[in-house]
Amino acid sequence: GVALDPKGAARCREGVERYKKGLAPFIIVSGGNVHPFKTPYNEAVEMKKYIVSELGVPEHVVMIEPDARHTTTNLRNTSRMIYHFNMPVEKPVLIVTDESQSTYIVNRMTATAKRDLGYVPYRDLKKLSSVETSFYPSWTSFQVDPLDPLDP
Secondary structure (H helix, E strand, O other): OOOOOHHHHHHHHHHHHHHHOOOOOOEEEEOOOOOOOOOOOOHHHHHHHHHHHOOOOOHHHEEEEOOOOOHHHHHHHHHHHHHHOOOOOOOOEEEEOOHHHHHHHHHHHHHHHHHHOOOOOEEEEEEOOOOEEEEEEOHHHHOOOOOOOOOO
């Protein structure tokens, strides 16, 4: 029954802080209707609403990726968006999240991606701080799983 939990709001504030410092020209929020199971709220949509209405970021700056179910598909779908919209693929993508999720991304994401997707949808994953990680999109992200009805 909560559209955006406090952890999600904190992640939004952290991302907006980097945007306002000029570290990113736009923000992509990613997440689906998954937390909690069968929630009526879409995480990416709710994050964008919060960033625009509460944190004052112009609507055109915030893009949504509403189909991800977990971090592996967050990175895959974001990589696809970067290619699709002709964003510069030679510039790193900055992931801003909480410390535990950042640690998970750095320590386990590659193995999880190989297990769940059969490939790694990014390259050059690098820990920048306790809450920041960077990566570059990879063309491998375009491999579609025909057996997954939620693979956009």
